[in-house]
Amino acid sequence: MKILLQFPEGLKQKGLELSKKYESEGHEVFLSASPCYGACDIALDEARWLKVDKIVHIGHNKFVKNDLPIPVEYVEYNIDVDTNGLVAVLPYIEKYKNIAVATTVQHIHQFDQMKAFFERNGKKVFAEGGYWATKPGQVLGCDSFGIKKVEGKVDAIVFIGNGMFHPLAIDVSKDETGKTKPVLVYNTYDGKVRNVSEDIEHLKKRRKGSIAAALSCKTFGILVSTKVGQFNLAQAIWAKKELEKRGFTAGILTANELDPLTVNNFMVFDCYVNTACPRIVDDLDEFSKPLLNIDMLREVFEIMDANKNPAPVV
Ligand code: SF4
Numbered sequence: 369m370k371i372l373l374q375f376p377e378g379l380k381q382k383g384l385e386l387s388k389k390y391e392s393e394g395h396e397v398f399l400s401a402s403p404c405y406g407a408c409d410i411a412l413d414e415a416r417w418l419k420v421d422k423i424v425h426i427g428h429n430k431f432v433k434n435d436l437p438i439p440v441e442y443v444e445y446n447i448d449v450d451t452n453g454l455v456a457v458l459p460y461i462e463k464y465k466n467i468a469v470a471t472t473v474q475h476i477h478q479f480d481q482m483k484a485f486f487e488r489n490g491k492k493v494f495a496e497g498g499y500w501a502t503k504p505g506q507v508l509g510c511d512s513f514g515i516k517k518v519e520g521k522v523d524a525i526v527f528i529g530n531g532m533f534h535p536l537a538i539d540v541s542k543d544e545t546g547k548t549k550p551v552l553v554y555n556t557y558d559g560k561v562r563n564v565s566e567d568i569e570h571l572k573k574r575r576k577g578s579i580a581a582a583l584s585c586k587t588f589g590i591l592v593s594t595k596v597g598q599f600n601l602a603q604a605i606w607a608k609k610e611l612e613k614r615g616f617t618a619g620i621l622t623a624n625e626l627d628p629l630t631v632n633n634f635m636v637f638d639c640y641v642n643t644a645c646p647r648i649v650d651d652l653d654e655f656s657k658p659l660l661n662i663d664m665l666r667e668v669f670e671i672m673d674a675n676k677n678p679a680p681v682v
Pocket residue numbers: 405406407408409431508509510511597598644645646647
């Protein structure tokens with residue numbers, strides 16, 4: 369069988385070793401060297417050119433819900449966490465009874481152990497699956513809906529993993545006093561704990577800043593990625609139509625990888641609308657222009673339309 373192996377960046381170093389294993393079983397193996405940030409990004413173009421029988425996608429679980437033209441086998445890459453280290457989290461949640469616990473696909477195989485640890489320490493643990501991150505407690509950079517489902521029942525959120533990409537996706541609402549629930553990150557590398565709720569707020573404020581800046585823009589570039597799990601042409605066409613209806617100029621820009629350098633070479637756009645990975649908007653500095661997800665563009669329209677038709681003074 370002809371196989372294309374695909375790895376996220378952090379696992380490419382294991383690529384050759386794994387290809388040798390498949391070769392020893394009699395397969396012809398190719399290693400995808402394209403960037404891969406998630407299971408939204410299946411190397412279908414390479415697979416077509418190489419005429420492979422199967423893509424083996426390492427390190428993520430299934431994301432794309434529709435049928436793909438080439439079979440894809442998802443192979444999770446489990447990394448064990450020493451759950452005894454979670455003792456470091458306890459002082460931070462001392463006064464809380466109900467908590468949500470979340471982690472990434474690399475550690476989700478230990479979710480029951482994580483949950484049991486906190487239960488042994490007197491906590492009630494809540495966890496649900498999201499839309500793409502379907503396992504209870506699993507989060508993706510674009511999917512913390514599982515936490516949203518239980519947010520109202522908990523006093524704090526504990527994320528177990530490393531890096532800031534996933535915890536910053538956790539969207540916690542403010543309470544009536546304007547405070548957000550703590551989002552505590554237990555770093556599996558160094559065992560340290562950090563409350564990142566202010567960082568989450570900071571990202572939200574930056575997004576609000578982009579919305580405000582977009583209100584004075586005239587020419588919009590609408591970004592469409594051809595990555596199979598990010599492709600959303602219908603949204604782009606809708607955005608173009610709605611912008612033009614309001615008198616703006618808009619063009620649809622397509623690429624597999626939306627590189628700010630090449631996108632900025634168009635020079636004419638003073639705002640971008642993103643229909644691809646929703647976390648691209650956090651790369652604001654690289655694009656050096658306001659960058660809106662579709663929900664943010666809707667907010668821009670609401671503000672514009674309300675300003676055009678102010679409520680009558682009675
Ligand atoms: S869409 Fe973005 S955040 Fe979601 S899985 Fe893909 S790369 Fe990750």
